[in-house]
Amino acid sequence: MRLIEYRDAINEALAEEIERDENVFLLGEEVAQYNGAYKVTRGLWDRYGDKRVIDAPISEAGFIGMGIGASMLGLRPVMELMFWSFAYVAFDQMINNAACVRYMSGGLIHCPIVVRGPANGGTSVGATHSHTPENFVANVPGLKVVSPATAYDAKGLMKSAIRDNDPVYVMENTLLYGEKGEVPEEEYLVPIGSADIKREGSDISLIAHGRCVITCLKAAEILASEHGINAEVVDLRSIRPLDEETILSSVKKTNRAVLVDENKPFCGVSAQICTLIQEQAFDYLDAPILRVNTIDAPAIYSPPMEIEQLPTVKRIIEKVLAIA
Amino acid sequence: MASTIASTPSSSSEAEINRSLTADDKIKLFEQMTRIRRFEQASLKSYNSGKMGGFLHLYIGQESVAVGTISLMQENDHVITAYRDHGHALAVGMGMNECMAELYGKATGCSKGKGGSMHYFAPDKNYWGGHGIVAGQTPLGAGLAFALKYKGLKGCAMCYLGDGAVNQGAYHESLNLAALWSLPVIYVIENNGYSMGTSQKRSSAYQTCLAQRAESYDMEWDLVNGEDMYEVRAKTHIAMERARNECRPAILEIQTYRYQGHSVADANHKKYRSPEEIERYKKHHDPISLWQQCLFDEGVLTEERAKEIDKSAKDEAAAAVKFAEESPFPTVEDITKDVYWEVDNDTERGRTGRHFFN
Numbered sequence: 318m319r320l321i322e323y324r325d326a327i328n329e330a331l332a333e334e335i336e337r338d339e340n341v342f343l344l345g346e347e348v349a350q351y352n353g354a355y356k357v358t359r360g361l362w363d364r365y366g367d368k369r370v371i372d373a374p375i376s377e378a379g380f381i382g383m384g385i386g387a388s389m390l391g392l393r394p395v396m397e398l399m400f401w402s403f404a405y406v407a408f409d410q411m412i413n414n415a416a417c418v419r420y421m422s423g424g425l426i427h428c429p430i431v432v433r434g435p436a437n438g439g440t441s442v443g444a445t446h447s448h449t450p451e452n453f454v455a456n457v458p459g460l461k462v463v464s465p466a467t468a469y470d471a472k473g474l475m476k477s478a479i480r481d482n483d484p485v486y487v488m489e490n491t492l493l494y495g496e497k498g499e500v501p502e503e504e505y506l507v508p509i510g511s512a513d514i515k516r517e518g519s520d521i522s523l524i525a526h527g528r529c530v531i532t533c534l535k536a537a538e539i540l541a542s543e544h545g546i547n548a549e550v551v552d553l554r555s556i557r558p559l560d561e562e563t564i565l566s567s568v569k570k571t572n573r574a575v576l577v578d579e580n581k582p583f584c585g586v587s588a589q590i591c592t593l594i595q596e597q598a599f600d601y602l603d604a605p606i607l608r609v610n611t612i613d614a615p616a617i618y619s620p621p622m623e624i625e626q627l628p629t630v631k632r633i634i635e636k637v638l639a640i641a
Numbered sequence: 642m643a644s645t646i647a648s649t650p651s652s653s654s655e656a657e658i659n660r661s662l663t664a665d666d667k668i669k670l671f672e673q674m675t676r677i678r679r680f681e682q683a684s685l686k687s688y689n690s691g692k693m694g695g696f697l698h699l700y701i702g703q704e705s706v707a708v709g710t711i712s713l714m715q716e717n718d719h720v721i722t723a724y725r726d727h728g729h730a731l732a733v734g735m736g737m738n739e740c741m742a743e744l745y746g747k748a749t750g751c752s753k754g755k756g757g758s759m760h761y762f763a764p765d766k767n768y769w770g771g772h773g774i775v776a777g778q779t780p781l782g783a784g785l786a787f788a789l790k791y792k793g794l795k796g797c798a799m800c801y802l803g804d805g806a807v808n809q810g811a812y813h814e815s816l817n818l819a820a821l822w823s824l825p826v827i828y829v830i831e832n833n834g835y836s837m838g839t840s841q842k843r844s845s846a847y848q849t850c851l852a853q854r855a856e857s858y859d860m861e862w863d864l865v866n867g868e869d870m871y872e873v874r875a876k877t878h879i880a881m882e883r884a885r886n887e888c889r890p891a892i893l894e895i896q897t898y899r900y901q902g903h904s905v906a907d908a909n910h911k912k913y914r915s916p917e918e919i920e921r922y923k924k925h926h927d928p929i930s931l932w933q934q935c936l937f938d939e940g941v942l943t944e945e946r947a948k949e950i951d952k953s954a955k956d957e958a959a960a961a962v963k964f965a966e967e968s969p970f971p972t973v974e975d976i977t978k979d980v981y982w983e984v985d986n987d988t989e990r991g992r993t994g995r996h997f998f999n
Binding site for chain 1: 750985
């Protein structure tokens with residue numbers, strides 16, 4: 318199968334959905350004439366023009382709120398945040414309006430909007446540009462949040478997100494944009510709310526999302542070759558809705574779990590997964606559930622220290638060896 | 642502030658949009674304002690007897706704004722406002738029953754008891770709320786206009802806000818986008834003089850008026866005497882036609898006054914302004930009394946007919962109270978409905994993965 322970059326997989330998803338549905342349009346800072354700050358939208362303005370691919374001023378509260386309003390009237394905006402960290406200036410729109418308007422109207426209104434962009438640390442851009450708000454967003458009923466780790470999932474989830482009739486917030490990763498992965502030529506969708514076993518194993522479940530899935534896969538190889546431990550890697554792909562069955566069946570098989578995510582530990586996604594496992598698979602556990610998170614402080618700038626602050630292969634292996 | 646406005650009828654009565662009004666149309670405007678006032682008075686009474694929760698932001702005194710502007714709506718025109726939303730709801734044609742039941746938190750409410758006073762919606766009547774966060778609706782208003790333009794529909798979005806909302810960033814971002822992208826949106830500032838308990842002079846920096854800030858966005862603006870129904874209609878009509886035909890936004894500042902506090906919970910509303918000021922408005926600047934007098938003078942309305950209309954509005958509000966009181970509350974099962982479209986519609990997407998974590 319052909320190998321394409323994660324960014325190009327998203328680009329294909331956007332192009333296919335623009336062609337499929339006349340109500341789909343892209344809007345964000347530098348998405349059109351500049352070809353995208355991370356080249357995710359490269360070439361789309363040339364192909365689809367001013368109506369479908371629109372450069373926005375630096376005005377997130379304004380243009381994301383505008384997209385939400387347009388979605389109430391039936392358009393399907395795909396809004397790019399140059400960084401998910403910038404969502405914080407638009408949170409009133411994204412939480413109070415997009416997430417709550419359906420509920421407050423007693424189900425009369427819905428917002429088929431997608432907000433996408435990178436949400437990750439590891440690029441030495443300091444605390445203001447390194448947030449991973451998937452846990453904040455997943456805390457809000459009415460919203461859906463997905464975080465693809467591979468090019469295949471990035472494309473399939475993006476197409477599903479655009480077709481979804483509820484707001485879907487897609488958290489990508491600047492460190493993954495250049496990673497190549499297998500993506501078929503023919504059309505496919507990856508359903509939202511469905512996890513994926515990225516590596517089958519029998520001794521322990523490593524449960525992760527986003528780039529941490531890749532880190533877990535590296536750790537799993539070392540665990541197998543150096544420690545004789547056969548780890549299973551579960552990729553959540555979707556945070557909310559959450560595929561509980563895949564998580565639970567993996568833990569019931571391996572009887573051990575290390576949860577890995579780039580959120581800070583306090584009320585991060587892994588805290589929710591931990592609750593799920595202890596509530597529904599307690600009797601299957603042979604050891605406490607352990608977690609590997611970003612070290613609990615604002616993102617440090619210093620490049621070598623930032624690598625240590627984020628979940629590392631080394632820390633994952635240490636936690637696994639502590640219980641396996 | 643509205644106190645500087647004279648209450649003499651303007652030449653706006655000669656505007657084409659007003660000359661085309663029939664006697665029945667004029668009476669209808671009176672009737673709608675009267676219905677809003679009676680609805681609000683009835684809801685205040687119920688609120689004070691402990692029948693409702695939360696806030697109640699009453700529209701009493703401002704009725705000519707919603708009724709006058711909304712009377713100009715055409716098929717592809719849309720309305721969105723903030724939390725003082727009952728007047729607009731009734732003006733677009735929502736029923737008193739569903740509106741009153743919503744205040745009571747009943748399942749028969751317009752939002753099934755899930756939104757409350759600040760969150761009325763009727764998309765079938767092009768009414769998009771009802772929004773609780775000050776100025777939070779202003780980007781949405783731009784979005785409605787954006788969608789109209791995108792779809793090639795000839796219409797406009799009227800986005801209402803209070804004078805207290807004009808200093809929020811989201812509003813200024815919306816103005817920039819509206820002007821930058823030539824969106825057919827009209828921002829209607831309902832200037833009642835007070836941003837909760839803080840007067841306009843103590844909250845906003847401006848030259849002659851708040852709408853004038855439009856100039857910095859190269860946008861049209863106008864100042865409107867809200868107690869003059871003819872002027873409200875004439876000036877709003879100009880802005881709406883410009884938006885519909887030329888896709889150009891505008892700011893209208895309509896000067897008005899609220900008799901009640903910011904909300905019913907505003908205990909200080911007779912402290913930050915004098916009782917004399919409130920009385921002066923009620924006596925000399927009341928939009929319903931002025932319109933009634935105007936229709937008397939024109940020979941369009943008789944005192945007897947006016948009394949009938951008022952009684953009928955009062956009866957309708959009383960019936961709405963009865964309806965609300967007799968309606969059931971939503972159930973515990975209802976709490977998790979109307980959260981996700983895909984779940985409510987039992988689609989495959991709605992059945993994939995766990996959506997609720999109870």
